[in-house]
Amino acid sequence: MSHEQIVHDDHNTATWLAFKEGNWDAYTRLYNNHFKILNNYGYKFTRDVNVIEDAIHDLFIRLWTNRAGLGNPVSVKNYLFKSLRSIIFRKLQSKSRFVDLEDEAEHNFPFEISFDQQIIADEEELELQKKIKFHIKTLPPRQQEIIYLRFYEGLGYDEIADIMEINVSSAYKLIYKAFDNLQDVLKASKLAIVLALYSCFCVNNH
Incomplete structure (x- = not known):
């Protein structure tokens, strides 16, 4: 883990602890800091933007509602990734697009790679x-x-x-x-x- 990642994780942890205590500014900061990467991750499972955004909103509503009983994850970002993944799968199932976590062929994972910033000599x-x-x-x-x-x-x-x-x-x-x-x-x-x-x-x- 790089120094920048450690600093960012420490910042996320402080924000998380403040959010759990009911600090609304910390809660909105948590949302704003992670919405883009959560949206990007959700896009790997479905191209339905409405499903992704609904899942992210559901996630943060649950976080605020249940904040008093939440633990302190080692990585806030990883915790949010895992939670969002679970919510999206449930939403896709409810739309009769069955997703089997044990079967690699069942759920869609559209994949994109960007070369925009790469400098390649060979x-x-x-x-x-x-x-x-x-x-x-x-x-x-x-x-x-x-x-x-x-x-x-x-x-x-x-x-x-x-x-x-x-x-x-x-x-x-x-x-x-x-x-x-x-x-x-x-x-x-x-x-x-x-x-x-x-x-x-x-x-x-x-």
Whole structure:
């Protein structure tokens, strides 16, 4: 974890504690600081903006209503990710678009990669990144999700496991399965794929 992430996490923790005590300014700050990244994460499960925004609003209504009984998460952002994920799945189920958390093929996870801010000197690496951009969209949704959380959000495997509601061992297996699938189609080493993924994504320090 970088120094900037630590400072930001400390800031989030202070805001969280103040919110739990009923501080309305802290509550609105919590909402404003996280709405954009929560909306972006929700978009990975559905393109229905109304569902995403309703889920985020439901999440924050529940937070305020239940604030007195809430714990103190190690990472506020991860706690919000996990909570939003659960609410969105329930909303999709209620719309008769069944989502099975155990079946990778059941829920949609539209995936986007941006190269806008990348400076790439090596043409072969650029070509590999282009291929990854294409083939990553063919992976099962949960494999796409774990790559997003690992390489775009920069989360650790324990954090990913908590958000996806799997154990850490399963998180490792899931991402290596994704690497295997990419390796099969790209005919490149896992190391080259991992390095290309790190180059593809601007890891956010929210």
